[in-house]
Amino acid sequence: MYSIGESISVFNCIDVQEELLTYVDDCNKQCQIDATLLTDIDAAGLQLLISMKKYCDRKNLSFEMVNLQEQLFTLFTKLSLETMLIKGKS
Numbered sequence: 001m002y003s004i005g006e007s008i009s010v011f012n013c014i015d016v017q018e019e020l021l022t023y024v025d026d027c028n029k030q031c032q033i034d035a036t037l038l039t040d041i042d043a044a045g046l047q048l049l050i051s052m053k054k055y056c057d058r059k060n061l062s063f064e065m066v067n068l069q070e071q072l073f074t075l076f077t078k079l080s081l082e083t084m085l086i087k088g089k090s
Helices: 013-026 043-058 070-078
Strands: 031-032 063-070 086-089
Touching: 013 031, 013 070, 031 043, 043 063, 063 070
Parallel strands: 031 063, 063 086
Antiparallel strands: none
């Protein structure tokens, strides 16, 4: 399981992408992202998560976020991303 930091934004998106790609390339069947610390995400961060999901789909890997903060769960739901990215909410 990969534990994501407290923010994914245009300022750190490339670094997070590199870390996620390294993690995903080491996964066998399931890629879980622990979002316990994640409190801030912008459009670049959302785009990164969606692209990582699609990357995992191409590699026949599951991709899911777990332990999402309530406000981010609400945001993902409003954007209709909950079924794409979230396994369970905290």
